[in-house]
Amino acid sequence: xxxxTTHRGIVAPLDNANVDTDQIIPKQFLKSxxxxxxxxxxxxxxxxxxxxxxxxxxxxxxxxYRGASILVTRNxxxxxxxxxxxxxxxxxxxxxxxxxxxxxxxxxxxxxxxxIFHNNCVQNGLLAVELSEAxxxxxxxxxxxxxxxxxxxxxxxxxxxxxxxxEIAFHFSIDAGVKEHLRHGLDAIGLTLxxxxxxxxxxxxxxxxxxx
Amino acid sequence: MSKTLFEKIWDRHVVKTLPDGSALLYxxxxxxxxxxxxxxxxxxxxxxxxxxxxxxxFATMDHNVPxxxxxxxxxxxxxAQVEALRQNCRDFGVPLYDLEHESQGIVHIIGPELGLxxxxxxxxxxxxxxxxHGAFGTLAFGIGTSEVEHVLATQTxxxxxxxxxxxxxxxxxxxxxxxxxxxxxxxxxxxxxxGTGYVLEYAGSAVSALSMEARMTICNMSIEAGxxxxxxxxxETTFNYIASESRPFAPQGAALDKAAAFWKTLPSDxxxxxxxxLALHAxxxxxxxxWGTSPGMVGDVTGVVPAPGQVPGYGARDxxxxxxxxxxxxxxxxxDIRVDTVxxxxxxxxxxxxxxxxxxxxxxxxxxKNVRVMVVPxxxxxxxxxxxxxxxxxxxxxxxxxxxxxxSMCLAMNPDQLKPGERCAATSNRNFEGRxxxxxxxxxxxxxxxxxxxVEGHFVDIREKNG
Ligand code: SF4
Numbered sequence: 001x002x003x004x005t006t007h008r009g010i011v012a013p014l015d016n017a018n019v020d021t022d023q024i025i026p027k028q029f030l031k032s033x034x035x036x037x038x039x040x041x042x043x044x045x046x047x048x049x050x051x052x053x054x055x056x057x058x059x060x061x062x063x064x065y066r067g068a069s070i071l072v073t074r075n076x077x078x079x080x081x082x083x084x085x086x087x088x089x090x091x092x093x094x095x096x097x098x099x100x101x102x103x104x105x106x107x108x109x110x111x112x113x114x115x116i117f118h119n120n121c122v123q124n125g126l127l128a129v130e131l132s133e134a135x136x137x138x139x140x141x142x143x144x145x146x147x148x149x150x151x152x153x154x155x156x157x158x159x160x161x162x163x164x165x166x167e168i169a170f171h172f173s174i175d176a177g178v179k180e181h182l183r184h185g186l187d188a189i190g191l192t193l194x195x196x197x198x199x200x201x202x203x204x205x206x207x208x209x210x211x212x
Numbered sequence: 213m214s215k216t217l218f219e220k221i222w223d224r225h226v227v228k229t230l231p232d233g234s235a236l237l238y239x240x241x242x243x244x245x246x247x248x249x250x251x252x253x254x255x256x257x258x259x260x261x262x263x264x265x266x267x268x269x270f271a272t273m274d275h276n277v278p279x280x281x282x283x284x285x286x287x288x289x290x291x292a293q294v295e296a297l298r299q300n301c302r303d304f305g306v307p308l309y310d311l312e313h314e315s316q317g318i319v320h321i322i323g324p325e326l327g328l329x330x331x332x333x334x335x336x337x338x339x340x341x342x343x344x345h346g347a348f349g350t351l352a353f354g355i356g357t358s359e360v361e362h363v364l365a366t367q368t369x370x371x372x373x374x375x376x377x378x379x380x381x382x383x384x385x386x387x388x389x390x391x392x393x394x395x396x397x398x399x400x401x402x403x404x405x406x407g408t409g410y411v412l413e414y415a416g417s418a419v420s421a422l423s424m425e426a427r428m429t430i431c432n433m434s435i436e437a438g439x440x441x442x443x444x445x446x447x448e449t450t451f452n453y454i455a456s457e458s459r460p461f462a463p464q465g466a467a468l469d470k471a472a473a474f475w476k477t478l479p480s481d482x483x484x485x486x487x488x489x490l491a492l493h494a495x496x497x498x499x500x501x502x503w504g505t506s507p508g509m510v511g512d513v514t515g516v517v518p519a520p521g522q523v524p525g526y527g528a529r530d531x532x533x534x535x536x537x538x539x540x541x542x543x544x545x546x547x548d549i550r551v552d553t554v555x556x557x558x559x560x561x562x563x564x565x566x567x568x569x570x571x572x573x574x575x576x577x578x579x580x581k582n583v584r585v586m587v588v589p590x591x592x593x594x595x596x597x598x599x600x601x602x603x604x605x606x607x608x609x610x611x612x613x614x615x616x617x618x619x620s621m622c623l624a625m626n627p628d629q630l631k632p633g634e635r636c637a638a639t640s641n642r643n644f645e646g647r648x649x650x651x652x653x654x655x656x657x658x659x660x661x662x663x664x665x666x667v668e669g670h671f672v673d674i675r676e677k678n679g
Contacts, residue, residue: 017530018404018506022644027625031276031289033250033296045646074527076405079438080644082340083248084356103405111408115440116340116354123358175372177232188358189261192366195228195236199264199368202227208240208268208333209463209471 002125003185007096008152009069011162012060013143014043019073020080021117025089038085039092064147072099072139075110078117087120097127097153099160101136122178125185127153129160129172142168155183214481216376217445218411221351221478225334227368237371240333242363243319244271244306246297247625248338252361253300263304264367270328271301272309274318275625279588279615283311290626304364317591317617320344320432320559324424325593327459331446331475336363341559341641342441343434347427348454349446349478351411354435374440375487377410378480381418383495388675390569391426392561392639392658394418395433396500398492400510403525407439410488413480414444418494424453425565432560433641436507445479501546501671502643502656504534509643513661513673517544537645538653539633547671549655553636554585554666555648556659557615558622561639562590564597566659571603573663573677574610580669585612586628588620612666624649637665 029041046058054061060068071090077100078086090098098121100112111118112130121128131139142162143149150163155174162168180186192199215223227236242265249271256263263269276290285291294311301308309316315326320341323329331349336342338360345352355369363369381394399406412434419427427444434442451472454462463471498512508525511518517535519542520528535542540549556562556570567589579585587607589595595617598604604614621628622640624647630636632651639662643654657665664672 015529016533017527020506020642020644022623022642022647026646026650027623030247030625031287031293033254033293035251035254045650076408076438079404080340080435080642082338082354082356084251084338084358087356110403110405110438114405114438115408116356116435119359120356123356175232177230177234177372180232188370189259189362189365192236192362192368192370196366198228198236199238199366202238203367206224206238209330209467 004096004125004127004155004182006152006154006156007069008150009096010065010067011070011072011139011143011149011151012065012068013140014059014071014073015140017074018076018079021078021083021086022080024078024086025083030083030085035088036092038089039094042089042093062147067094069094070097070099070151070153071095072136072143075101075103075112077113079114082116084120084123086117087124087126091124091126095126097129099129099131099136099139101133102130103133122181123188125182127155127182129153131170131172135170138168155179214484216480216484216486217349217413217443217478218351218376221332221334222373224332230370234370234372236368237334239336239363239367239369240268241328241335242269243323243335243337243342244269244360245275245319245337245339246273246293247275248357249300249360250293250296251357252364253304255361256304256364261365263306263364266305268367269306269364270309271297271306272316272319272322273297273311275619275623277311277618278626279618279620279628282616314592317594318559318562318619321562321590321594324348324428325459325591327454327462330454330462331450332478336369340435341432343439344428344432344559346431346434346441346443347424348450349443349475351441351443353440375410376413377407377439377488378413378415378486380416380489380491381414381494382416382491383418383493384421385418385494385497386675388660389497389499390658390660391422391429393497393500394494395430396502396507396510396656397497399433399437399507400500401492402437402490404436404506404508405438407434407437410439412437412439412442414442419444420447423565424449425563428563429560433507436641446475451475499661499674500657501661503538503540503546504531505537505643505645506534507641507643507656509534510656511546513546513671515546517542517546519543547673550635550670551583551637551655551665552634553630554583554662555588555621555636555638555640556586556662557588557590557620558640559590560641561659562588562594564594566639567594567598567603568601570659570663571606573660574612574666575606577610577667579611579666583666583669585610585666586615586621587612588615589617591617621648623647637662637671
């Protein structure tokens with residue numbers, strides 16, 4: 001997995017909430033037994049017309065966002081199925097980071113990304129950035145005013161900078177374990193296998209039938 | 213210290229706490245299907261790794277399989293995926309419930325049938341509806357393909373401990389209202405991200421009164437509320453289900469008694485603390501129907517299609533877009549919505565009890581003209597049982613298609629698909645754009661609601677119907 005430290009690129013806006021994994025990559029592409037080739041199918045039903053031509057109405061087809069590598073979207077991105085193909089598609093299209101808003105609920109936050117999708121991001125070096133609703137709204141507005149706007153996402157500093165004549169910066173928080181994983185592009189299986197002895201010892205006393 | 217059901221199971225399965233605070237969690241059962249596993253097996257091959265516990269790994273084919281007959285897959289790409297699973301199971305020594313196997317079926321239906329799903333255990337699968345198994349007091353959740361590979365190689369997962377959320381359904385369900393309506397109502401209330409980061413525990417008298425099948429329906433759709441897992445404490449209903457039939461992987465005889473004694477210790481202790489709680493009155497729940505393209509876009513069958521700006525939790529634009537896709541106008545009574553297709557099946561409602569309930573309604577009745585009705589049992593055993601009870605004849609006489617087992621039109625990865633613009637009453641779990649076929653329009657509901665929609669050609673308030 002490619003390590004993530006800092007990345008600069010064009011920001012593309014996808015102004016939809018609850019974008020589900022069926023939308024990110026429809027089922028017909030899940031038949032592949034390979035790990036590559038999903039970028040072409042990203043947002044397939046939105047991105048292409050029934051005759052296969054690019055849909056000019058769809059935002060990623062607009063010339064300003066050609067080559068975009070940072071996606072800004074709304075809450076609950078990646079809900080639905082566990083298909084990692086969705087993250088492969090986002091990543092292979094060329095996105096390195098996705099920005100979405102958490103939502104307030106009393107004292108707590110409703111996460112911006114669906115749970116399994118978020119885990120899949122971590123496994124594939126796709127940085128999922130959570131900002132407040134107001135901050136995400138500001139990015140949407142800036143992108144609307146300056147289509148093709150570039151931003152830098154700095155994982156070390158946990159900062160996003162919009163490259164405007166007068167730069168705007170946002171701080172984001174991230175789980176320490178996730179940050180480590182992304183910064184070093186870690187191989188989770190390799191790391192876990194370092195605890196092989198612990199697993200073997202656990203198995204000796206653990207009854208999988210009754211789980212006691 | 214008082215513990216919840218979830219905490220008791222979690223604590224028993226922590227192999228080690230890792231430096232970043234997450235846990236290395238032991239997995240008792242790993243269920244595998246053809247769609248989310250090929251890249252995981254390929255990863256093992258590339259790294260020269262083996263499956264650590266093939267004896268705890270179980271594979272089936274369900275998503276791509278045809279349901280008009282049992283074994284011939286015509287689509288070459290689907291066929292290649294199914295072939296890949298066969299090859300992977302051979303190469304890595306994993307048992308496979310192949311198409312001709314007498315126990316083949318949707319992964320979340322066969323787990324409980326085989327006795328693989330047991331209280332107090334951990335189950336994972338590369339499938340978000342793994343939460344279904346939580347109905348047994350099991351910690352069960354869906355994972356991505358990289359995590360599938362991780363479990364294959366290590367029989368563990370690195371997990372952050374989720375928070376707990378108790379949902380209590382008090383009182384009794386009215387007649388004609390089902391567990392499907394309970395879960396749809398909850399999703400409508402807390403939203404499709406309302407459970408994100410939590411494990412849900414469903415409790416209360418209306419939950420205790422449910423059969424295992426009905427409990428599985430609730431737990432199944434936990435993911436539609438954003439939660440990876442949903443659980444129900446095991447009780448006599450659970451133990452009876454496990455003991456009632458031949459379940460090859462469940463303990464038998466003295467071992468079963470011993471296991472049951474342990475299972476009785478699993479329910480949450482009195483006074484155990486949850487991070488969040490919510491109570492709903494079962495008596496207030498009406499039959500539910502979704503009208504939009506997200507499971508939270510749902511309402512009472514007695515209501516009307518809402519207008520943009522009137523739907524809590526959804527922005528006006530989202531509702532506008534959903535209504536445009538669904539071809540619906542605000543203010544339309546739900547009971548005026550006519551359907552072209554009725555789909556009865558899936559891991560949410562493709563079990564024997566669901567088919568019995570649908571058959572009881574269709575018996576001696578006919579599907580409305582121009583309504584296509586598909587009944588797809590969730591597994592080969594469900595299909596056999598239904599035929600032994602003569603349910604297949606009831607369906608066929610009512611004008612329905614009686615299919616072989618598989619996921620079928622739940623996600624339309626096989627040829628069972630809606631055409632653009634077609635409207636379907638579905639007993640499955642997702643109404644996303646294009647879920648049942650590009651341009652297809654899905655209304656989620658219970659099997660009883662779907663069966664009456666088949667007869668009348670539109671949704672009806674089944675509380676006003678007799679049997
Ligand atoms: S029936 Fe539907 S939801 Fe269930 S496993 Fe199959 S495709 Fe997934």
